[in-house]
Amino acid sequence: MVLALKDHFVWDSWYVHDGEKYHGYFLKAPRSIGDPDLRHFNVSYGHATSTDLVNWDHLGECFRPSVDGWDNYTTWTGSVVRGDDDLWHLYYTGTRKNDPQLAQQIGHATSTDLHNWERVGDGLILDLVGPNAHHYETDVSNAEWHDRAMRDPWVMRDPDGEGWLMYFTARVPGVAEANDAGCIGFATSLDGYEWTLEPPVYAGGFGQLEVPQVFEKNGTWYCLFCTANNHYSKEQTTLRPVVTGSHYLIGDSPRGPWRIAPGFLDGTQPCTRYAARIVDTEDSMVILGFADRPNNATEFVGHIMDPDPVEITAEGLLSIPPKLKAAE
Structure with a gap:
């Protein structure tokens, strides 16, 4: 049973477990806008819960752009974690209306019930400024790329010490090939409230590495990301499908x-x-993402597909069994 809304397009999603059930958050926009490409600029967050990642109870809208703040245009993909203060923390992407570079920044909100979210101050916690900003592409006024990327924050506890780590989609400057400048940006925090921009942890291969998700399994670290066929570097087109x-x-x-x-x-x-996510359940790992144009559909579909199992090979590689690959 897919997570679908009759009157809304549904796309990027992320998940957290509260000890009893999963909470799924997803971007949504009314189908009444017509053109699905306009969904990005008519966005709010939906919220649903499940015990098995298959059957979902839709709880309605839970977050949207501000009225007149720095994030009054869009609130895009984020992640949710439970903090040391026993609050739930949402880290999200925001943009401002009438910004010709569509500059993205990172926001922060908290909740006691995983549905009603309140921005911390005005919400803004991280931008491409400060001593490490020169590691990132901060100006796209030359039109070599379509936006000033800083989005899709993925936040997790630092397994090597105190505090928190954040990964996000961004780009590095000074690369001759635009499709070789995508990077995984990085920031750190001791308390989850005050963040320090760090140099990227990875760059190259694609024009953008969207919706990063970092996790460890069996001693190996993985960073899931998504990208489009027109964002491969020249080198990468020779190395993979x-x-x-x-x-x-x-x-x-x-x-x-x-x-x-x-x-x-x-x-x-x-x-x-x-925009898939891998969720590690008690029994297995599964992958969930939104249906774009499955089965050669001519139009955008826009719902969250049922999960498929993910395996780890003897070589430590992730694998989706071929006969179970998404075909919805």
């Missing part, structure tokens, strides 16, 4: 070094599933 979907990096630690895994994890052309 040129498809749209979700792939991953392999690392020795959460800070790297990271390398692109061989092959491609979950991609087709046209795209079947995009």
Whole structure:
């Protein structure tokens, strides 16, 4: 039973377990806008719960852009964690209306019940400024890229010490090939409230590595990301299938070094599933993402597909069993 809304497009999603059930958050926009490409600029958050990641109870809208703040245009993909203060913390992407560079920044809100969210101050906690900003592409006024990327924050506890780590989609400057400048940005925090921008933990191979998710399994670190077939570097087009979907990096630690895994994890052309997340349940790992154009659909579909199992090979590579690949 897919997570679908009759009157809304549904796309990027993320998940957290409260000890009893899963909470799924997803971007949504009314289908009445007509053109699905306009969904990005008519966005709010939906919230649903499940005990099995298959059957969902939709709880309605839980977050949206501010009225007149720095995030009054869009609130895009984020992540949710439980803090040391026993609050739930939402880290999210925001943009401002009438910004010609569509500059993205990172926001922060908290909740006691995982549905009603309150911004911390005005919400803004991180931008591409400060001593390490020169490691990032901060100006796209030359139109070599379509936006000033800083989005899709993924936050987790630092397994090597106190505090928190944040990964996000961004780009590095000074790269001749635009499709070789995508990076996984990085920031750190001791308390989850005050954040320090750090240099990227990985750069290259694609124009953008969207919706990163970092996790460890059996002693190996993985960084899931998604990308489109028109965002491969020239070199990468010779090394792997040129498809749209979700792939991953392999690392020795959460800070790297990271390398692109061989092959491609979950991609087709046209795209079947995009912006996927891997959820580690008690019994197995599964992958969930939104239906883009499965089965060669001519139009955007827009719902969260049922989970498929993910295996780890003897070589430590992620694999989706072929007969169970998304075909919805």
